[in-house]
Amino acid sequence: MKASSKKKFFCHRLGLAESEAIGEGTRVWAWAHVMAGARVGSGCNIGEHCFVEKGAVIGNDVVIKNGVAIWDGVQLGDRVFVGPNAVFTNDMAPRSKVFRDIVHTRVAEGASIGANATLLSGIEIGEYAFVAAGAVVTRSVPAFTLVMGNPARPSGHVCRCGERLRPVRGAAKCKCGQQYRLDPKSGGLRTVAASAAAKKAGR
Numbered sequence: 001m002k003a004s005s006k007k008k009f010f011c012h013r014l015g016l017a018e019s020e021a022i023g024e025g026t027r028v029w030a031w032a033h034v035m036a037g038a039r040v041g042s043g044c045n046i047g048e049h050c051f052v053e054k055g056a057v058i059g060n061d062v063v064i065k066n067g068v069a070i071w072d073g074v075q076l077g078d079r080v081f082v083g084p085n086a087v088f089t090n091d092m093a094p095r096s097k098v099f100r101d102i103v104h105t106r107v108a109e110g111a112s113i114g115a116n117a118t119l120l121s122g123i124e125i126g127e128y129a130f131v132a133a134g135a136v137v138t139r140s141v142p143a144f145t146l147v148m149g150n151p152a153r154p155s156g157h158v159c160r161c162g163e164r165l166r167p168v169r170g171a172a173k174c175k176c177g178q179q180y181r182l183d184p185k186s187g188g189l190r191t192v193a194a195s196a197a198a199k200k201a202g203r
């Protein structure tokens with residue numbers, strides 16, 4: 001194994017990295033394929049047997065475990081984690097050789113997708129949300145919210161650090177010190193610092 005010459009990312013000799021837009025320090029492992037026209041940030045890890053289609057957008061420091069396809073229309077924010085064999089989709093009514101507009105899916109910064117979870121398209125996974133292993137996600141997931149099951153339903157809240165949170169009277173504080181407020185509209189959480197900044201900005 002040696003780093004690709006001139007390129008600042010690493011591609012295993014059995015991997016295929018055709019995109020011109022792969023960031024520094026990203027590693028593409030054996031039998032993984034990144035198509036031309038896909039955008040991948042820096043510091044990412046793209047595991048064995050992954051496929052990144054043209055039009056897919058991947059942020060920085062994203063970890064994609066083995067056997068995941070990131071299709072056109074899927075956008076992953078910075079520090080997203082995708083567990084092994086998780087499934088994304090971009091067509092809600094697929095038929096062979098019937099070509100429709102792709103339906104987009106966005107996974108916001110820091111969110112985690114559990115092993116073997118399936119995400120239907122046209123949804124957004126909020127920042128630092130957590131999709132349990134094997135969940136089938138049919139609706140958008142609010143920030144810092146854990147969903148599980150088929151169909152996936154909210155089952156609690158999770159801190160940025162990964163600890164479970166138990167909001168009391170609309171507020172939660174994690175062992176790590178981070179504080180949150182419940183967003184009654186979405187059912188998700190907002191970091192206290194973020195809401196203070198928003199207040200200052202007059203929003």
Ligand SMILES: CC(C)(COP(=O)(O)OP(=O)(O)OC[C@H]1O[C@@H](n2cnc3c(N)ncnc32)[C@H](O)[C@@H]1OP(=O)(O)O)[C@@H](O)C(=O)NCCC(=O)NCCS
Nearest residue numbers: 065083084113114115116131132133134135146148149164
């Ligand atoms: C969702 C998750 C975070 C819950 O962890 P937890 O809070 O420790 O949950 P527990 O193990 O205490 O289980 C609590 C309940 O949820 C259920 N549960 C746990 N994980 C579940 C899942 N993925 N789907 C459905 N139900 C689940 C348990 O059966 C249990 O139900 P019960 O109270 O009726 O017995 C964890 O199970 C999970 O899915 N982690 C992701 C692992 C993964 O995919 N890693 C990828 C890298 S290898």
Ligand SMILES: [Zn+2]
Nearest residue numbers: 159161174176
């Ligand atoms: Zn925490």
